[in-house]
Amino acid sequence: MKFVDGKMKDVNIAYIGGGSRGWAWTFMTDLALDDEISGTIRLYDLDEEAAGVNASIGNHLMSRTDAKGDWKFEVKTSLQEALTGTDFVVISILPGTFDEMESDVHLPERLGIYQSVGDTAGCGGMIRALRTIPMFTEIANAIKEFSPDAWVINYTNPMSLCVKALYEAFPQIKAFGCCHEVFGTQKVLQTVYEKETGEKIEDWHDVFVNVVGINHFTWFTESSYKGKDLFPIYRSYIDKHFDEGVSIESENWLNANFVCKHRVKMDLFNKYGLIAAAGDRHLAEFMPGDQYLKDPETVKSWDFALTSVAWRKDDLVERLDRSKRLASGEEEMKLEPTGEEGILLIKALCGLSRFVSNVNIPNYALQIPNLPANAIVETNAVFSRDSIRPIFAGNIPEDVKALVDPHIKNHERIYRAATTCDKSLVYEAFENDPQFIGKSCTKEDIHTLVDDMIANTIKYLPEGWK
Known part of the structure; x- marks a missing residue:
């Protein structure tokens, strides 16, 4: 170049x-x-x-x-x-x-495990x-x-x-x-600020945040707009509107299967004092299984959705049809900003600008000091010519860290399982996953589920699994 x-x-x-x-x-x-x-x-x-x-x-x-x-x-x-x-x-x-994802998402339902995303x-x-x-x-x-x-x-x-x-x-x-999940929560804060103050925020990028956590389970420890602390404003909105939540007109979701009213993140704020910074469908999957994903009725009561793989298959058919129309010129793609930052990050790495955004990289710089150095964490970083420099984000509060730790440990187990074809590590990861909290299933039930799920995806696994 x-x-x-x-x-x-x-x-x-x-x-x-x-x-x-x-x-x-x-x-x-x-x-x-x-x-x-x-x-x-x-x-x-x-x-x-x-x-x-x-x-x-x-x-x-x-x-x-x-x-x-x-x-x-x-x-x-x-x-x-x-x-x-x-x-x-x-x-x-x-x-x-x-087909493999259908097993990933829906087979665990036989043990009362419901997943809103499953990826x-x-x-x-x-x-x-x-x-x-x-x-x-x-x-x-x-x-x-x-x-x-x-x-x-x-x-x-x-x-x-x-x-x-x-x-x-x-x-x-x-x-x-x-990942764009953090952007969505910045837009939530933009909307809450406008509703609470009557003032307009022209660009959600002006909502400054400090990001800590792991992908899809990120948290804001600080947030401000033009020098104003947004935490008290967010708390005030929640106190008055918890039951109705908040709807974001500009949410860049495909359709209603991905929309939520952000009540899970409001509940997490009331419990932990930090702003959970991902869509409710993702956040719920990191929490104990007897909470937001206890059963479909509980999910409905929290105003988010279980996105079925059957819906994804139907949507794929529609996208394949659209692909043909776009390729033939029967349909033209709309040229309007998507809200993603990939091009902005590429431009910054080319040296055309300097940009700050959230990023998933190893914790080598201990940008989150109380998480392991080899964990993949999500924090802000400065993008500039041929360089990414993570911004020091500080410790995760211990009560929130206790929610994050089981998933980081399972990342290690599953990585080792994948590279050594060791099913015992998968058993161990499932046994320690918070989704099984509150579920009346035995260790044998969990192991059988692992066996069946692996069997359903075996053609995409290395020979060692076979």
Whole structure:
């Protein structure tokens, strides 16, 4: 890549999972709206046909008169071809299919375990990780061989274990995980502030926060807007509106399956005094199973949803149809900001700006001093030319740390299980997962569930499992 007339040109980005019908389109849209960087997107996907369709969609998008961006989309048929000489690597893959995810999410229901997402924490997140970690180990080794100096941006879940796998396989990798959940909570605070004060916040980025925690279980220890502490304002709103919650007009969810009224995070604030900074569907899965996910009626009472895999399958059919319409020109993609920060982070790493955002990276700098150095944590960091510097976030209060600790320990168990094919570690992780708190099941029940869930995903696991 080269800097010409104040712009960065000839940037090469490898997109692993380039046949995506979700994140790839989001990424294309943001690229088309920005004229400060340009170059080539190398789409690599096991589904080469899907990558080809996205190349057609992306190239058509860039040809439009209202597109500022100047990018060429190319399909690559191997990791070597996609990665060699690239400046950035974006990873957004679905580990397995929705058939495997259906088992991840719904099989535990036989033991009274209900999951609102099932891709990060709990039974679903752990089994998903078993098939994901080997994939990320392979990707990390390919990056080490073909593009060791590239910046690597991961969007795949389970985020913490994906990033951990990258660093374990290639310790010198320049990788980080991006997640928009923190942004959503900044928008909640924007809305609460406007309702409580009658004043307008034009840009949610002006809601400053200190972020601590792990992905999808993050917390704000501080938050302010133009010098005003937002904690008392948030508390005042909760005192008056706890039962009705808060609705965010600008929430960037696909549809009602992803919308909540943020009452779980309000309840967590009342209990712990920190602002839980993720969607309620994610937060609930990290908490004991006798609380927000006790049963479907309890979920409904907290005003969030159990997103079924059947719905995801139906939605995929609709997105496949839309993919055909976009590729044929029957439908045009809307060019409007997506709310994601990926392009802003790439521009900062190119040296075009300096930017602060939340990021998932190892706790090597002890940005959260009372969490392990090898844990993948989420805090703010400063992005600048070829550099990410984590911002010291401080300790997590001990009562909240007690909620986080079981998940960090399970990250270690599941990573070791995935790399050694040791089922006993999966048994141990399930036995220690908070989702089983309050459930009347035996150790034998849990082990049988593990056996059946692994059997349902066995074709995506290494030979050692077979």
